[in-house]
Amino acid sequence: MHGYGCGACHVIPGIRGANSWAGPPLNEWARRGYIAGRFPNSPDVLVAWLRDPQALSPGSAMPNLGLTETEARDAAAFLFTLGASRLPPVPAGLPLGPKEAGPREEPRIRPRG
Template sequence: MQKAEYAQVTEQSALRGRALITQYQCGSCHAIPGVANARGVTAVSLAGFSRRSYIAGRIPNQPDALALWIIDPHAQISASTMPTLAVSPEQARDMAAYLWTLK
């Protein structure tokens, strides 16, 4: 598995993350505040994501864990319905940075 060490959230990384979330069409399944056309209803809304205790109800919600989840959700929870998106560790960190702005 690829490693995704989390760096401090910066405005630039969060902006890149929002663009990547749009590019990878995460809003097809999730409703995501601040992301155009992200009104999906087949997965949970990501509103207030940074205040959640767990990712997918099982993984402690920490930035490093979130980046790893984005890279390969099935390595974390084999029965997950979230697709593997083939994002790089850097892209996953930026996507996680954006989700951590959602208070």
């Protein structure tokens, strides 16, 4: 993923400098349901997206980056290694810590269910 410039637009865990919010963050990619909100998230569709986002979704803010088939497959394989975060879930009813809820986020008690 280094060298393709993805980090200029995306937050990508494990990629140094990939901390931009121009595009959606790619955290926990393997859990994502849809690509660009439109296409079911499968490896083949992701490869097609990475090769030519404009063909799938004309006018999308993600530009074509000229990835080869091999580069797109490598990038897709990497993204699918990004699974659920290892942080244990906060049990229902416990107050959220200061780093888990933003300053304006309410309620600060995690709702049950």
